[in-house]
Amino acid sequence: MTRAEFFPMFLEFIFVIIGLQFFYTAYRVSRDPSKEKKLTTIVFWMILGVLFALGKVIPSEISGILVVLIAIISLVDGIKIKGSKEVSEKIQIASSKRLGLKVFLPVIIMAVLAIAIAKIIPESSSSVLGLTAIIAVVFAMVLTKSSFKDMLDSSDRMVQQVGAVAILPQLLAALGAIFAAAGVGDVIAKIIGGIIPTVNPWTGAIAYVLGMVIFTMIMGNAFAAFTVITAGIGVPFVIAQGADPAIAAALAMTSGYCGTLLTPMAGNFNLLPVALLEMKDKNKVIKEQALLSILLIVVHILLMRFWAF
C-alpha cells in the first residue's frame, strides 16, 4: 500500500473512533436518571456517531436528513449535559503537586509531534493529529495512572462540555457548499466588483480583509463570515489574481477576529468580561481593544498585499 492510499484509510479509521466517542457519550446520557431533554440529547449524539463512523457508506440524502435533524435539535436547544463524571478538585491539586510541569507533556507531545510528523511525511498532514492524539492519550494514561474507563469518561465529559458548539464549524463548512451551489458567492462577487474601481492586488487585499472585518462585526462570528466572504471576495479578487490560497485564507480568518474584538455582537468576548469583572462602562472592553484591533487590520492588509501575493 502506498502512502497516498494509506493515509485516507487511516483518516477514516480516526473518524470511526470519533464516532465511537459520540456513541459512548450517548450511552452515558442514557444512564442518567433525570428525564429532562434526555431523548433529544441521546438522539443528537447517536446521529453524530452514525455520521462519523458510517458517513462514508450511507447514502448522501440520508446523511442530509440526519444533518437537518441535528441542526433542528441544536436550534431548539435540545442538548443538555447529562451523566458525565465530576472533576475532583482534590485529585487535581494532589496530581498537580505530584506531576508539576510534567502535566504539560501530553499536550506538548500532541502538538509538537503533529507538526514534526507532517513535515517528514506530507501525506499525513490531515490525519496526523489523530495519530499524535492517540500517542498522547496513552502517554497521559500512564502519566496520570488512569484506566481505560477513566479515559472514556474524560472523553465523555469533554465531548458534552463542548457540546453542540463543537459541530458548528463543520455545519458552516457544509453550508458553504450549499452557498456555492446556490451561487451566493457569485452574487457577492458581483456587488463587490461593482464597488471596487479596478481589480489589482491592493484593492483585492483591502476588499478581502475589510470584507472579513465588517461581515464578522455584523454576524458576530468569523467562521460564518469566512465561508461567505472567501467565496465572494477571496477567491475572485485575491486568489484568482495570483495570491497563495493558504496564506490568504490564514490572514482572512485572523482579519475576521479583528472584527470580533470590535463588535458587541460577540458578547462572549466583549460583554461577558464587563459582567464578570463588574465594570461600569458596557463598551469599555471594546474601546480598550479598538486601537490595537485597527492597527492589526492595517497589518493584515499589508501582509495580504505583500506576503500572500
Next chain:
Amino acid sequence: MVSGLSVSEFLSILGDSFVSQRIVTIFIITLPVIGLSEEHGLKQVAENIVKKRENLSSGALLSVYLAFRELAGFLSMRIYGLVQFVRPIIFPMTQASAEKKKGKLSEKEVESLKARGAAMENFGNFFAQNTFVGAAGVLMMVGTMAELGYNVTNIELSQYSIPIALITLVLGIIKNIIDDKKIKGGK
C-alpha cells in the same frame, strides 16, 4: 428553499459535504488527552507559573499573561482565561502592583486595569489559536477551501498564522508599556 435547488438536491449536497467535512471536527479525538490533563492539575500548574511573577509592574504582568495565553493556544490548552485567570489572578495582581507604585487607585484606573486584562485575554486567545494544527478555525478553513476547489493543509495554515501571533505579541507588549506610563503620568 435556496434558489434553484430542489429539496433532494439540497439534502444530498448537505449530507455529502457534511460527511466530507468531518475533518473539521477531528479535534474531538484530542479531547481525552486534554480532559485527562485537566483532571490531573493542568490548570493548577499553569496558575502557579503565572503567580510566580509577583514583583512585576502591571503592564509587565499583562505582557507575561499575553505570552502565556498565546503559548496555551499553540498547545491547544482549553482555557477559560477570563474565568480562570483574568478575574481571580491577573486583575488582582495588576491592581496590587499598581497600588504598590502609586498608592490608592481611582475608580477610573481600576476600571481601566480590568479592561486591559480582558483585552489581553482576547488578543492572546484569538490571534494565537490558529497556530495549533487542530484549531477549529484552521480545520474549518481546510474544509471551506476544499469546497471552493483549493487544497490547503492544516499544517500550512497553522504555520502561516504564526506571523500574526508574533505581531500581536509585540504590539500587545508595546501597548502595555504605554498604558503603564499613563498610570504613572496620571498622578
